[in-house]
Amino acid sequence: MADGDTEDEAARAFESLRAEVSLMRRAVERLAAERAESSHAPDYSETLGVISQNLSATAQRVDALVKSPALSLTPEETSRQIGAASFDARREDHRLFLVAKQGIDEVATRLRHQLESHVMAAEQRRRLWQVGLACLAVGMSLWAILAGPIALAMPESWHWPERMAARTLAMPMWEGGQRLMRAASPESFAGIVAPSLNRETG
Known part of the structure; x- marks a missing residue:
């Protein structure tokens, strides 16, 4: 069955329901008028008035339902809107994921730089100690070798x-x-x- 046929059937069904409600309202109003004219029958005008009001409210709700935009949507249009909403939600989730990943990458980069700086500082201190000890050993050796000749000179x-x-x-x-x-x-x-x-x- 085509989507247009489905939409037409729904519209016809609501139109039929609205006609029946209108017919029932007129019948109740006529019955109320007839009862009012009869002096021997009990007075149901108040009850019939309440029923008439309820029927009017029901008819208004049916009219609002018939005019609702949701009924004019085909299954394809509904599926398309659901897909679009799902895509928007996934896109927002993807954006938030990228923001979180960027933050984690920045923190990891800072930690790596700090670790590299710490390692470089430790390596520089170690090399400085090595150079200092080597200079001390060379100085002592030179002093031991050259002190005598210099003093004699x-x-x-x-x-x-x-x-x-x-x-x-x-x-x-x-x-x-x-x-x-x-x-x-x-x-x-x-x-x-x-x-x-x-x-x-x-």
């Missing part, structure tokens, strides 16, 4: 070798010299010290 009146020896022993130069002589030759040192002890005892 200075003028003799500066006494750099002697001062370096005393500083190494953490003693004054006189006591440091005695210790060096005793360590170099205990017998010779004893021979030097013995006359001085004899003079002090004598």
Whole structure:
């Protein structure tokens, strides 16, 4: 059955219903008039008036229903509108999903940058320690190798070798010299010290 036939049948059915309601309303009104003219019959005018009002209200509702735009829609049009509403809802959901994904991507990017900065800072600190230790080792090696020749190259009146020896022993130069002589030759040192002890005892 075609959609136009379905729409026509619905319109005809509502038109028939409206005609029947109108006919029933006129019959009730006529019956009420006849009852009013008869003096022997009970007075049903109030009841019939209520019925008439109800029928009028029903007729108005039927008219509004017949004129409703929803009845003029074909199944295809209804399906199209449902599809359009569904598409709009899905599009909004997709937009919200993209917004949420963009926010998550931004947070992940910031976290990655912070992690990379932290890793780079740790790597820089590690390399700085390595360079510092290497420089310290090179400096100590150069000092051990070059300190002696540099001290010997200075003028003799500066006494750099002697001062370096005393500083190494953490003693004054006189006591440091005695210790060096005793360590170099205990017998010779004893021979030097013995006359001085004899003079002090004598």
